[in-house]
Amino acid sequence: MTQQRRPDGSLRHLLTLEGLSRSELEVLLERAQHFVRRAGEPAANSTVLAGVTIANIFTEPSTRTRVSFELAAKRLGADVVNLEMQLSSRVKGESMLDTVFTLEALHVDVFVLRDAEVGVPGMVAASVAPHVSVLSAGEAHVSHPTQGLLDALTVLQRKGRCDGLSIAIVGDIRHSRVARSACHAFQTLGVHDLRLIAPQALMPESTEFGGCARSNDIAQGIAGCDVVMMLRIQKERFADAEIPAGDDYFREFGLTGARLAGAKHDAIVMHPQPMNRGVEIESAVADGPQSAIRLQVANGVAVRMAALEVLTAPLAAKGRR
Amino acid sequence: MTQQRRPDGSLRHLLTLEGLSRSELEVLLERAQHFVRRAGEPAANSTVLAGVTIANIFTEPSTRTRVSFELAAKRLGADVVNLEMQLSSRVKGESMLDTVFTLEALHVDVFVLRDAEVGVPGMVAASVAPHVSVLSAGEAHVSHPTQGLLDALTVLQRKGRCDGLSIAIVGDIRHSRVARSACHAFQTLGVHDLRLIAPQALMPESTEFGGCARSNDIAQGIAGCDVVMMLRIQKERFADAEIPAGDDYFREFGLTGARLAGAKHDAIVMHPQPMNRGVEIESAVADGPQSAIRLQVANGVAVRMAALEVLTAPLAAKGRR
Amino acid sequence: MTQQRRPDGSLRHLLTLEGLSRSELEVLLERAQHFVRRAGEPAANSTVLAGVTIANIFTEPSTRTRVSFELAAKRLGADVVNLEMQLSSRVKGESMLDTVFTLEALHVDVFVLRDAEVGVPGMVAASVAPHVSVLSAGEAHVSHPTQGLLDALTVLQRKGRCDGLSIAIVGDIRHSRVARSACHAFQTLGVHDLRLIAPQALMPESTEFGGCARSNDIAQGIAGCDVVMMLRIQKERFADAEIPAGDDYFREFGLTGARLAGAKHDAIVMHPQPMNRGVEIESAVADGPQSAIRLQVANGVAVRMAALEVLTAPLAAKGRR
Incomplete structure (x- = not known):
């Protein structure tokens, strides 16, 4: 993926974790850990991003991810504008570019984009001026790079390493950008035993x-593993005759305490949220001592601060000159 | 009400003025007076709240109160995010907690909540982590503590004291959170002659x-009083056969100049807004020399700055260390 | 227009460019040029507006203009609140004033107003306290002063001067606030050959x-001119039998490369956006080397920073004392 790099090889956009080197991931995670805030402390x-302007453009609603990016930008001293676009899909690409060009002319330096269509972040990244960066906040089923980073950070915090761990991803992997970005991050960081568990x-x-x-x-699938990463299942999937619905899904694929007991005794449980409690995961597990689910959310702001800092380093350097 | 205090007795949440001591109210009002801005000056x-994050969650629309809290937070240097939630009442409590926990994981330190249901601010206050504070921006008919504080501040500014004043509250007292919080503030501050005037x-x-x-x-009811506090009447109430409607209401309970003449010659007139002019109050009175109505709005930002400052004192102290 | 001046003659409001002196325009444009940012630099x-609060009230949606004002305010260090009002036209004036008075009581110092009705910015300007300023962000068909300023700034940047230029304005001039404000700016800055080109x-x-x-x-109309300013045509106009519709409009009044060849060889092309490509302008011209259209957008933030700075000078001076 040279598409997201500058000519000098540095990261300009963050559209996918695919193709990032281990040391690039480690720099991002180290900066993120630096930004992790202790609960109860301000x-x-x-002000590293003072004078930098960030536009959050979300065509899919997501309060959690939008607020996470908004706070990350504000805590770095950037100016932030939020735009929610509801676009008919026919004109979507075109309208998105019109909006992006207008905002670029208004000196927006970073576009944070969430879009349900494949290719929109890449199209924008290929179209903007050389000093502008694009950060994907979720692209169709393809990629969600900051989620992949926060998942990796969460594992590092709870397990001390990724190397050599056994990680199981359970649920609707086929349609999951979370699974794809996590897979890229984990494999690059040394996970060799990565297991996909799903109905066919x-x-x-x-x-x-x-x-x-x-x-x-x-x-x-989860026998003896260190990390169980559950995915959200969209209830619409149950219309497919080949997928067990509701209670049946829970009976076959839901994570219960009994099933979790088959993993390592200190295995951790992750979920990108929002959860369907009683469908893909039992509440007692989601809220139990092995759960790292709220830690994942907490890591979201730190990871996004790190990504913004790394992508805008050349711009910020000019500001300091 | 120990529910809103920390173990050391200091105020952690502000859900109601009931149970606050006179000196606690006086500290809040003194800080508010400190934050009062003179017109025409910036x-x-x-930066006392730098590094502190505040989320305004309003499930009832209220531009005035929302902007008032937003400006209070910004003028103290806090980061602010606004969330407007339209929730079906069936799942309201549950969704509110889900949202609150997510935002708490994103390091929101203070929740400013307005909700039409009894008990939601208290439920959130009982659920969040120990360093997190909840500030009610209006709870059903029960409580509106910052409105009560700004009403008290307005009286102090115009009358020099609350002790010994005669105050009349007129209108839909039964359904009024404003009346309840004002009553708590005034009685604690030494008002012994407090009169409720309403149709039965x-x-x-x-x-x-x-x-x-x-x-x-x-x-x-208002004969010889120092303060006449009018309340807004919801026009829906007039569907009740026992309540005089429209013109009849104004004829029986509207505040006219003639009626106001029965109060002290220097009595002040208050109203929480928005007003139904010609229903509960005559325009000439609302805009006249005895009116303190715009002063009330102006005091809103200062009072909210004071409340935010007091509630977050332990957090801000950690930031300064 | 003394309506927009203080007793000492300085600019307090910016409702129209009509009546501004050449030197007043030049000061605004010089400050704007000072705020122009080079692409790729933060x-x-x-902090000249630190402590100043600005409310953007838009009753017509306009992402580009709203974001432009929002960024201008933030880059000057002001606190900004955005209000989108959808008002039934019957109560519009009244509700606007209620909202303005409430915000004024909350210490809003500058109102940025966009409204589809004639007279609303002027009515607000006439009603607010002496230290408060009103900046029109577009008033019906009457006035759009910051657009006129950015058009003049764009011409200055590309042509070095306005004096003695030949400028053609093409399209729906009758309903255009852009044309009216541009005309005021250009004529005051020394343009004597200003041409209006439109269907009757x-x-x-x-x-x-x-x-x-x-x-x-x-x-x-455009023969030999230095600047061709195209206007957007609302598609609703085509319902009028006297106006050529769609393809016919383009055939008679659309700006094509062939037509542009009739202007000076270095003529520039301007458009206030959004464009109807293929209706009033050919894409090849809009995106071609003679186009200054994106430069216009880029100048928007700088011009609005300049206007905010100039209007609030007395307030900011008090803040520095």
Whole structure:
């Protein structure tokens, strides 16, 4: 993926974690850890992005991710504008570019984009001026790079490393940008035992997720693993006759305390939220001592601060001159 | 009300003025007076809340109160995010907590909540982490503590004291959070002659508003008083056969110049806004020399700055260390 | 227009460019040029408006203009609140004043107003306290002063001067606030050859636009000119039988490369956006080397920073004391 780099090889956009080197991921995670705030203490305000303007453009509603990016930008001293666009899909690409060009002319330096269509962040990244960066906040089923980073950061914090861990991803992997970005992050950071667990209809194509084991049996799939990452299942999927619905899904693929007992005794449980409690996960597990789910959310702001800082480093350097 | 205090007795939440001591009210009002800005001068910017994040969650629309809290937070240097939630009442409590927990994980330190249901601010206050504060911006008919504080501040500014004043509250007292919070503030600050004036159907239960006189006759009720506080009447109330409607209401309970003449010659007139001119109050009175109505709005920002400062004192102290 | 001045003659409001002196325009444009940011460099943050509060009230949606004002305010260090009002036209004036008075009581110092009705900015300007300023962000068909300033700034940047230039304005001049404000700016800055080109039904009344030549023929109208300013045509106009519709409009009044060749060889092309490509302008011209359209947008923030700075000078001076 040279598409997201500058000619000198540095990261300009963050559209995907695919192709990032281990040391690039480690720099991002180290900066993120630096920005992690302890509960009950005020955020360490930074002015590293003073004079930088960030536009959050979300065509899919997501309060959590939008607020997370908004706070990350503000805590770095950037100016932020929020735009919610509801676009008919026919004119979506065109309208998005019109809006982006207008905002670019208003000196927006970073676009944070969430879009349900494949290719929109990349199209914008290919169209903007050389000093402008694009940060994907979720692209269709393809990519959600800051979620992948926060998942990796959460594992590092709770397990001390990624190298050599056994990680199981359970649920609707086929349609999940979270699973794709997590897979890129984990494999680059040294996870060799990565397992995909899903009903056959929710498994990705065999050409994707190279190097991962696959199983339709959750008990077998999570046996002895260090991390169980559950995914949200969209209730609309249950209309598909090949996917067990509601209670049946929970019976076959839901994470219960009994099933979790098959993983390592200190395995952690993750979920990108929002959860369908009683569908993909039991409440007692979601809120239990092995859960790292709220830690994931907490890491979101720090990871986004790190990504913004890294992408805008050349711009910020000019500001300091 | 120990529910809103920390173990050391200091104020952590502000859900109601009930149970606050006279000296606690006086500290809040003194800080508010400190933040009062003179017209035509820029606000004295403060950075006392730098690094503190405040979320305004309003499930009832209220531009005036929302902007008032937003400006209070910004003038103290806090980061602010606004969330407007339209929630079906069935899932309201649950969704509110989900949202609050997510924002708490994003390091929101103070929740400013307005909600039409009884008990939501208290439920959130009981659920958040120990360093997080909740400030009610209006809870059903129960409480509106910053409105009560700004009413008290307005009286102090115009009358020099609350002790020993005669104050009449006129209108839909039964459904009014404004009346309840004002009553708590005034009684704690030494008002012994507090009078409730309303049609019988809009009088509160006899178990409430202890120590107040009651009257269904406005002329008798405001005779010789120092402060006349009018309340807004919801036009929907007129569907109740026991309540005089529209013109009849104005004829029986509207505040006219003639009626105001029965109060002290220097009595002041207050109203929480928005006003129904010609229903509960005559325009000439609302805009006349005895009116303190715009002063009330002006005091809103200062009072909210004071409340935010007091509640977050331990957090801000950590930031300064 | 003394209506927008203080007793000492300085600019307090900016409702129209009509009546501003040449030196007043030049000061505004010089300050704007000072705030122009080079692409790829962070904005020069200023704190000249620290402690000043600005409310953007838009009753017509306009992302570009709203974001432009929002960024201008933030880059000067002001506190900003955005209000979008959808008002039934019957109560519009009244509700606008209620909102303005409430915000004024909350210590809003500058109102940025966009409104589809004639007279609303002036009514607000006449009603607010002496230290408060009103900046029109577009008033019906009457005035759009910051757009006129940014058009003049764009011409200055590309042509080095306005004096003695030949400028053609093409399109729906009758309903255009952009044309009216541009005309005021250009004439005051020394443009004597100003030409209005439109179908007869879109020409303004003969009592307006004094000193301008008029033509219904675009080829004749733009012959030899230095600047071609195209206007957006609302598609609703095509319902009028006297106005050529769609393709016919483009055939008669659209700016094509062939037509532009009739202007000076270094003529520039301007458009206030959003464009109807293929209706009033050919895409090749809009995106071509003679186009200054994106430069216009870029100048928007700088011009609005200059206007805010100039209007609030007395307030900011008090803040520095």
